[in-house]
Amino acid sequence: MTLNRPEALNALAPAQRDAVIRMLEAASADPGVRVVVLTGTGRGFCAGADLRGGAGRGVLPGDVARTLRVGAQRLVGAVLDCEKPVIAAVNGTAAGLGAHLALACDLVLAAESARFIEVFVRRGLVPDGGGAYLLPRLIGAHRAKELMFFGDSLSASEAERLGLVNRVVADGELAKTAQEWAARLAVGPTRSLALTKQLVNASLDSDRATAFAAEAAAQEINMTTEDAREGLRAFVERRGPEFRGR
Structure with a gap:
C-alpha cells in the first residue's frame, strides 16, 4: 500500500484515509494476503491529516470528536486490528497522524532520512490518532510527554534508539529491506x-x-x-x- 500524494507529503485527505481503512479490512478477510507493507512516495511517508479544508472553523460541539472517531482513530485502529502483519517502510517525514500511522504498525523500518514529528503542539492541538495511547506503551510516559510537549523533529537514528522503530537502513535499501521482511512473513503461519x-x-x-x-x-x-x-x-x-x- 503506497500513499501517493508526494506534492502534499502524502497528507491524508478523508477519501484516501477511508481507502486505506478499507484496504486493511480487506487484507484481513483475504486468505491470499499474507502481509501488508505500508509506505509513501517522494520525500514524505505521511504528513498527517490534510487540514487545508478549513479545520477548526465554525465547528459545532461534538463535530471534532465525531470526526476523530470515524477518521484518525478508525485508521489507527484498522492497523492495530488488521489480522495480517503490517510493516511500515517510513521513507521520509512522518508527522502527526502520519507518525501514529507508522507507529501502529507491527514492524517499523525507517530510511536514514526519515523524521518523526509530534507536530500537534506546534498548531496548538491535542495529539490525536491514538498518539497518547501508542507512545507511552512504546517508550514510556516521560519520553512520550517530551515528544508531545516540544514537538521536535526526531531523526530515524534517535527513533531507533528510543525503540520507536525496529531498524534504520540507507534510503536506497528501504524498499529492498521491506520486501525481504515481507517475504519472510508471507511464508509464515x-x-x-x-x-x-x-x-x-x-x-x-x-x-x-x-x-x-x-x-x-x-x-x-x-x-x-x-x-x-x-x-x-x-x-x-x-x-x-x-x-x-x-
Whole structure:
C-alpha cells in the first residue's frame, strides 16, 4: 500500500484515509494476503491529516470528536486490528497522524532520512490518532510527554534508539529491506501470527491472569489450523515446514 500524494507529503485527505481503512479490512478477510507493507512516495511517508479544508472553523460541539472517531482513530485502529502483519517502510517525514500511522504498525523500518514529528503542539492541538495511547506503551510516559510537549523533529537514528522503530537502513535499501521482511512473513503461519499480534496488543492493557487466559485460548484456537499441524509434522519429520496461511 503506497500513499501517493508526494506534492502534499502524502497528507491524508478523508477519501484516501477511508481507502486505506478499507484496504486493511480487506487484507484481513483475504486468505491470499499474507502481509501488508505500508509506505509513501517522494520525500514524505505521511504528513498527517490534510487540514487545508478549513479545520477548526465554525465547528459545532461534538463535530471534532465525531470526526476523530470515524477518521484518525478508525485508521489507527484498522492497523492495530488488521489480522495480517503490517510493516511500515517510513521513507521520509512522518508527522502527526502520519507518525501514529507508522507507529501502529507491527514492524517499523525507517530510511536514514526519515523524521518523526509530534507536530500537534506546534498548531496548538491535542495529539490525536491514538498518539497518547501508542507512545507511552512504546517508550514510556516521560519520553512520550517530551515528544508531545516540544514537538521536535526526531531523526530515524534517535527513533531507533528510543525503540520507536525496529531498524534504520540507507534510503536506497528501504524498499529492498521491506520486501525481504515481507517475504519472510508471507511464508509464515499467518493465523498464528494474527493471534500473536492480538495477544501482544491486548497484553498492554491486561493483568497477568487475563493475559494468561488469552494465551491459552489463542493456543487452543491455533491448534485447529492447518499450519499448526504442518509445523508439528515438519518437526517430527525433521524438515522445514511449508505454511499456507490457513
